[in-house]
Amino acid sequence: MRRWKELGAHLRPEGGWRFAVWAPNAREVQLIGDFSGWWPDDGVPMQRGDDGVWRATAPLAMAGQRYRFRVHGADGNWVYRADPMAFAAECPPANASVLFHSDYSWNDDEWMASRRADHHARPMSVYEVHLGS
Numbered sequence: 001m002r003r004w005k006e007l008g009a010h011l012r013p014e015g016g017w018r019f020a021v022w023a024p025n026a027r028e029v030q031l032i033g034d035f036s037g038w039w040p041d042d043g044v045p046m047q048r049g050d051d052g053v054w055r056a057t058a059p060l061a062m063a064g065q066r067y068r069f070r071v072h073g074a075d076g077n078w079v080y081r082a083d084p085m086a087f088a089a090e091c092p093p094a095n096a097s098v099l100f101h102s103d104y105s106w107n108d109d110e111w112m113a114s115r116r117a118d119h120h121a122r123p124m125s126v127y128e129v130h131l132g133s
Contacts, residue, residue, distance in 0.1 A: 007053070008085030009067065011101040016059035019044075019067075021083060024052030025074040032080075033067030033096070035060050040070055040078075066096035 007020045019031050030043035035058055046054035046069075054069075061067070069081045082089060086097035 004085060008083055008087065009061075009097070009099055011063070011099075012057065016057055017061040017099060018055070018057045019046070019083075020053050020055045021046070021069050021081075021085075022051075022053050023069075023071055026054065026071050027074065027076075028072035029054040030070040031056050031058060031067060032070050033058075033061065034065035035062070035067070043070055061099060063099050063101055065099050066090060067099065068096050 007022060009017050009019050012018050023029055029046040030040060031046055032038055032040060032043040036042045036044060044056045044058050046056040048054050071079050071081055073079060082095050083097035088098040088100035090096050090098060
């Protein structure tokens with residue numbers, strides 16, 4: 001399974017965004033951001049799946065808005081985390097993730113097919129360089 005297709009923030013065809021983050025040891029995860037006023041009480045509660053992935057949808061979220069995950073860890077502490085699978089992020093020192101969707105259509109099928117080739121079956125040159133010489 002290609003987890004990058006599920007994890008992160010993805011635009012929903014019917015509107016809004018769906019979110020998923022892998023946090024198998026978390027007690028609770030909330031989604032907060034510009035769309036929730038950044039208040040934990042107004043955060044979107046996420047539902048834990050059997051695979052340790054927490055999921056939620058935010059129907060009012062829009063491209064360009066910032067978001068983070070508020071995680072209640074196994075140690076009992078709440079921490080704020082950026083989305084490790086985000087497609088965009090704020091510039092440091094800010095560290096929120098940014099909702100981004102690209103309509104770009106990749107045209108690299110030929111190149112992707114060439115990556116599957118067995119390169120070890122082809123001739124290879126090996127060069128030795130001695131830094132002291």
